[in-house]
Amino acid sequence: MRLKGKRILISAAANGIGRGSAIACAAEGADVVAVDISAEGLSTLSAEHPAIRTHVLDVRDRSAIDAFARIAGPLDGLFNCAGFVHNGTVFDISEEDWAFSFDLNVTSMYRMIQALLPGMLERADETGGASILNMASMASSIKGFPNRTLYGATKAAVIGLTKGVAADFVRRGIRCNALCPGTVDTPSLRSRIASAPDPVQAEKDFIARQPVGRLATVDDITPLVVYLLSDESKFVTGQAVLVDGGVTI
Numbered sequence: 001m002r003l004k005g006k007r008i009l010i011s012a013a014a015n016g017i018g019r020g021s022a023i024a025c026a027a028e029g030a031d032v033v034a035v036d037i038s039a040e041g042l043s044t045l046s047a048e049h050p051a052i053r054t055h056v057l058d059v060r061d062r063s064a065i066d067a068f069a070r071i072a073g074p075l076d077g078l079f080n081c082a083g084f085v086h087n088g089t090v091f092d093i094s095e096e097d098w099a100f101s102f103d104l105n106v107t108s109m110y111r112m113i114q115a116l117l118p119g120m121l122e123r124a125d126e127t128g129g130a131s132i133l134n135m136a137s138m139a140s141s142i143k144g145f146p147n148r149t150l151y152g153a154t155k156a157a158v159i160g161l162t163k164g165v166a167a168d169f170v171r172r173g174i175r176c177n178a179l180c181p182g183t184v185d186t187p188s189l190r191s192r193i194a195s196a197p198d199p200v201q202a203e204k205d206f207i208a209r210q211p212v213g214r215l216a217t218v219d220d221i222t223p224l225v226v227y228l229l230s231d232e233s234k235f236v237t238g239q240a241v242l243v244d245g246g247v248t249i
């Protein structure tokens with residue numbers, strides 16, 4: 001049980017990588033608080049494992065986050081997973097698109113960390129450490145992709161946020177890392193494929209960009225989530241950790 005006794009909060013936990021992470025962390029002994037904007041998605045998650053509790057939370061809502069932080073109690077781990085993929089070049093980005101993507105992909109993480117870090121610092125004083133994991137992407141400051149200008153800008157900002165938090169709190173037992181997956185088969189990827197002009201070709205293109213020759217599954221990603229939230233990674237902080245099927249070889 002690699003996360004036994006740990007209390008871990010995961011956002012965007014109703015679907016995709018967040019959901020798989022909630023189940024994987026519970027299976028490793030954590031008490032998981034799974035939050036998402038989708039009550040419907042959360043309703044089936046708590047049935048997956050008795051150690052998963054769910055709570056509807058919009059990570060774009062500052063006052064809801066602050067209210068939630070007052071009842072959340074001290075945490076050993078926080079996985080900020082929520083994010084949105086904008087499709088298009090710089091000409092396709094409206095002011096509203098820009099503001100929305102930065103709000104959901106980056107500002108939400110600043111809000112969650114600011115609200116929940118005091119409890120994590122308390123916990124780190126008791127136990128010696130606590131871990132924050134922020135969802136970035138290989139599409140970020142690491143590598144550029146066509147039609148991912150806005151997405152890549154937000155995920156590059158996530159890496160900058162991660163390094164800043166890591167630097168400020170490294171001596172107080174807080175670690176902060178960013179996870180940078182390749183293309184993962186999730187509901188959001190399936191909707192991007194379905195909305196492409198030629199969905200069959202779009203799926204082939206997504207597969208082709210991964211040298212391993214397939215999409216990642218959620219199960220390819222969750223072992224790193226468990227590792228980065230566990231004490232096994234206690235000497236790892238401020239890192240952008242890639243799990244990309246060889247895209248950045």
Ligand code: NAD
Nearest residue numbers: 012014015016017036037058059082083183184186187188
């Ligand atoms: P997904 O669409 O399968 O799940 C996203 C979840 O986020 C949904 O349950 C949704 O209800 C929730 N959500 C949306 N807005 C929210 C809000 N305001 N507050 C709380 N929850 C909200 O997505 P996914 O593909 O698993 O992606 C999860 C994260 O991983 C994102 O940050 C994404 O950018 C990142 N990522 C995904 C891939 C990929 O290929 N799927 C690759 C790299 C990084």
